Amino acid sequence: MSQNHRDVGHQTETHDWDPELVPDRRGRTRRPEAGCPVEVALAAISGRWTTLVLRELMHGPCSFGDLRGRLPDLSAKILSERLRELTARGLVARERLPGFPVRTRYVLTSTGARLRPLLVQLYETGTVLLDAMAVTPPDAR
Amino acid sequence: MSQNHRDVGHQTETHDWDPELVPDRRGRTRRPEAGCPVEVALAAISGRWTTLVLRELMHGPCSFGDLRGRLPDLSAKILSERLRELTARGLVARERLPGFPVRTRYVLTSTGARLRPLLVQLYETGTVLLDAMAVTPPDAR
DNA sequence: CCGCATCCGATTGGATACTG
DNA sequence: CAGTATCCAATCGGATGCGG
Numbered sequence: 001m002s003q004n005h006r007d008v009g010h011q012t013e014t015h016d017w018d019p020e021l022v023p024d025r026r027g028r029t030r031r032p033e034a035g036c037p038v039e040v041a042l043a044a045i046s047g048r049w050t051t052l053v054l055r056e057l058m059h060g061p062c063s064f065g066d067l068r069g070r071l072p073d074l075s076a077k078i079l080s081e082r083l084r085e086l087t088a089r090g091l092v093a094r095e096r097l098p099g100f101p102v103r104t105r106y107v108l109t110s111t112g113a114r115l116r117p118l119l120v121q122l123y124e125t126g127t128v129l130l131d132a133m134a135v136t137p138p139d140a141r
Numbered sequence: 142m143s144q145n146h147r148d149v150g151h152q153t154e155t156h157d158w159d160p161e162l163v164p165d166r167r168g169r170t171r172r173p174e175a176g177c178p179v180e181v182a183l184a185a186i187s188g189r190w191t192t193l194v195l196r197e198l199m200h201g202p203c204s205f206g207d208l209r210g211r212l213p214d215l216s217a218k219i220l221s222e223r224l225r226e227l228t229a230r231g232l233v234a235r236e237r238l239p240g241f242p243v244r245t246r247y248v249l250t251s252t253g254a255r256l257r258p259l260l261v262q263l264y265e266t267g268t269v270l271l272d273a274m275a276v277t278p279p280d281a282r
Numbered sequence: 283c284c285g286c287a288t289c290c291g292a293t294t295g296g297a298t299a300c301t302g
Numbered sequence: 303c304a305g306t307a308t309c310c311a312a313t314c315g316g317a318t319g320c321g322g
Contacts, residue, residue, distance in 0.1 A: 015211070020261060021199055027264060029193070031214045037267025038192050038260065044270055048295065051179050052170070058162055064304050070156070073172045075296060080305055090277060101303045102302085111273040114266065119179065120161060121262040123168060125255065126178025129185055132252040136231060189315065205284055216316060221285055242283045243322085 041118060044089055049074050051122070053082050054108075054115060057092060061107040091115065182259060185230055190215050192263070194223050195249075195256060198233060202248040232256065 015028075022028055029036045034043075045051055049071070056062055056070050067079055083106060086092040091112035097103035156169075163169055170177045175184070186192055190212065197203055197211050208220055224247055227233040232253030238244040 015200065018200060021196060021257065021264070023264070026268075027196075030212055032189055032193060035271075037265075037271060038263045039267070040270050041263040041267035042192070044266070048173055051183070052173060055162060055168075059156060059159060068304095071171055075298095076305065077297085077307090078295070081295095090274065102305095104304065111270065111277070114269050114273070116162065118262055118266040121259055122179045122182040123162070123164070124178075125185070125259040126180070126182035127167075128255050129181050129252065130176075130178060132255070133231065136252070209284095216318095217285065218287090218317085219315065222315095224285095243285095245284065 044091060044115060045118070047082060047085065049078060050082055050086070051119060053079070053086070054091075054112070054119065057106060057108045057112070058116060058119070061095075061105045063103065063105055067106070086112070185232060185256060186259070188223060188226065190219060191223055191227070192260060194220070194227070195232075195253070195260065198247060198249045198253070199257060199260070202236075202246045204244065204246055208247070227253070 017028060026035060026037055032039055034040070045054065052071055052074075053067065056067055062070075064079070064083075067083075068074070068076065071079070083092060083094070087094055091109055093107050093109050095105040095107060097105065158169060167176060167178055173180055175181070186195065193212055193215075194208065197208055203211070205220070205224075208224075209215070209217065212220070224233060224235070228235055232250055234248050234250050236246040236248060238246065
């Protein structure tokens with residue numbers, strides 16, 4: 001069930017596409033295009049530290065200082081940059097609480113929460129790769 | 142079932158960790174560390190074009206020229222760079238066939254094939270994000 | 283046909299210091 | 303407490319041309 005009709009439509013196709021890997025036309029790109037779902041997901045988590053910031057927020061709302069405390073080696077500049085990006089992407093919301101000193105909370109949006117399965121899959125895949133590497137050391141060529 | 146024992150062990154912990162998100166100690170890092178499974182998985186697919194090259198190889202073995210044909214906007218330099226990286230990571234194997242001109246085939250290793258669920262999850266997550274964006278336009282702040 | 287070498291512009295990450 | 307401003311080094315992606 002792999003080699004089939006090459007003879008339909010206007011033969012613009014160059015391939016047979018695996019329907020699990022590429023279920024619809026948006027995945028049949030010849031270049032890294034912004035509209036491709038894979039690129040969208042990668043863009044959502046792109047940038048160093050981003051997955052760690054998301055991990056913290058998955059555990060619940062955090063203030064700027066909370067995040068700095070949990071990720072002490074992440075500079076304020078980068079943290080603020082990441083939070084701005086995530087906010088711009090609609091994955092995180094900033095809540096300013098009244099009073100003094102200013103209190104701010106960062107919370108995952110419902111969209112941001114939907115990244116959870118991806119983070120879990122990243123963890124699982126990474127674990128698999130680590131195990132495979134242990135069996136077949138990286139330089140067994 | 143969220144707030145519990147903070148009083149065990151030597152209280153080096155700062156958190157309660159979500160066991161689905163962070164099943165073991167390797168995920169409880171304060172920095173992007175090479176040993177963290179999430180970093181390992183991200184490193185495996187890192188680099189522009191990498192997921193596209195993997196997508197092609199998931200459909201079966203390819204020669205250098207096959208890949209160039211399928212991804213015409215990917216320059217030879219970058220393609221060769223990506224293939225070297227993937228090979229060094231143990232995800233792809235290079236097979237040189239005898240004869241002239243030289244024939245080379247690139248094939249996923251069994252380890253490389255295990256990236257499939259990650260690529261599928263990236264696609265699914267991207268689709269979810271695209272749908273969410275359609276409902277709540279990116280600039281609805 | 284299958285690549286590598288060189289060069290270069292753009293982007294990224296980070297250290298440091300400063301403000302409301 | 304919650305960030306922004308500047309500056310700088312390193313990395314990355316890509317165009318072009320050469321070699322086995």
